[in-house]
Amino acid sequence: MTETLDRLRLSRLDDDDLELLLLVRHFELKLLELYGRGELNGTTHTCLGQEYVPVALRPLLGPDDHVFSNHRGHGHYLSAFRDPHGLLAEIMGREGAVCGGVGGSQHIHRDRYLSTGVQGESLPVAAGVALHLKRSEPGALACVYIGDGTWGEGAVYEALNLAALWELPLLLVVENNGIAQSTPTASHMAGTVGSRAAAFGIRHHLVVSGDVNEIRASLGPLVAEVRGSRPLVVEFVTHRLGPHSKGDDIRPAGAVRAARDNDWYDRYAHDHPDQFHRLDGLVRAEVQAIADEVAARPPARWEGA
């Protein structure tokens, strides 16, 4: 085990990046705890294990870019805004909720950030936004996060066709965590993401690393090309630590163990223990304080449609 970790040693992050990673991690863990106590309504999909994806992309995206997130979007939102209060209030239906408690975990809109709960449907919308950006705000892009399971939806292909045909500044980020709810990728996808992108003449970049600094360095020039209206599919080979939503994890123990072995959290604690332990406790306490404060707020009020 130690050998494996040594071989995959992660490079040292700025405190700021590590804090953000830890914020997302402890936010998600807190959500599962709150659900377990019956304090949250509905369902949620945590991004445990995948936090590093939006954190790596964060400085590559600017305020003029549009971001489209999906059902597993807490990390995307927190990376964009660092607003755990607003997001938790949204999920808990409390005052100060970023969308008044109407959208909940999956439906968030703020500035140029939008998430929605139906797989794949935001891709055509993002193509429309990218068309606008290309015409009116050249240099800005539309970034869409999807999972491996979303490649089963036809909307993905209709939009990829348009993105290539119209040379749109569209960045498609695929968080391929190897499982769509409970169905392994091998059971739902023929061929590969890369070959599907190639069918449209769209460049595909595979990220297997979990090292934030390394990912950024490799993606920087590619994202710059997207801004020049060359669409791109970036596929992250990543791991979902937790269940799809709450109690629906039926994976064999080996699969869960493999995800844990690849978890940046343990790896980083091992590789950079001083920095990690200095910040981990602080962020954990911060999230606890946020949860206590938000839980004490009055219910969100909706002014109506």
Added chain:
Amino acid sequence: MRVAENLNAALHGLLDDDPTAYVLGEDITDPYGGAFKVTRGLSTRFPGRVIGTPISEGALTGVAAGLALTGNTAVAEIMFGDFVALAFDQLCNFASKSVSMYGRRLPLRMVVRCPTGGGRGYGPTHSQSLQKHFVGMPGLSLYEMSPFHDNRAVLGAMLERGEPCVFFEDKVLYTRQMDQVDPLFTVRRDGDLAVVELRDPGDRPDYVIIAPGGVAHRALAAMRSLLVEQEVSGRLLVPSRLYPLDVEALLPYLGEVVLVAEESTAGGTWGSEVAHLLHGRLWDRLRGPVRLVHSRASVIPTAAHLENEVLVGESTIHHAVREALRG
């Protein structure tokens, strides 16, 4: 001026007046100019803002939503309205919901145009009137083209709502003249409503028909034959906006006998929604329940004689009125 020309002029006017306006659809660019020629000339005058798309109804509707999301005005054409079923997710789960599901109103200026209806032998998947499937969706408004409503004004009204609108255009209207009625009748407008009555109405009409634009001429033909053969007089109300329906605007024109006529096939129709709304307001004044007149519960056949058996026509409306008057 023909209805299609009026609509074409309306789109030219929109693109002229609104530099953020886009028109999207399959085969809409010149020289073809759209399957029904409604977009003729647009791409020549406004290259770049009139965009031919692949056969991707879901994507082109989503692109329209994305353009609307970034502050533009978007008009999307679905070549045959039947295919709007392929865009249902974009309309139902994305565009209409987005207006309100983010906790505060998110205005979207977009119109999805749907050439609709039968009578031209296009068969079961190219002849339907799908209005009923879109009734009651929060954040989505439904309009229907009519020969008595100027399309520029209707387009303006739709966009002013700041929410997605579906515009149903009965294909049989495209070649008809605007505002043309039998000399027996006269048309006037009261807000959104077109009111068609006998030129010399005399007493109160014996019955009132509510019918959207595509059925209006069939209703008028029935009204003429009922007058000539039965000596009963009617009034026709043609609303431009089907949903949400402005019931208040209808009330002053209604009497004891009311019918709703539409081309939709039977079952869960727009008319049943109208009847329900009217029963709540008029129950004590009506001689009987509001009558629904629609096409048969059937697919739309291709052969002309079979199509005629299924689709609502003059005779269906004529008989429904006679039954209603008999009580």
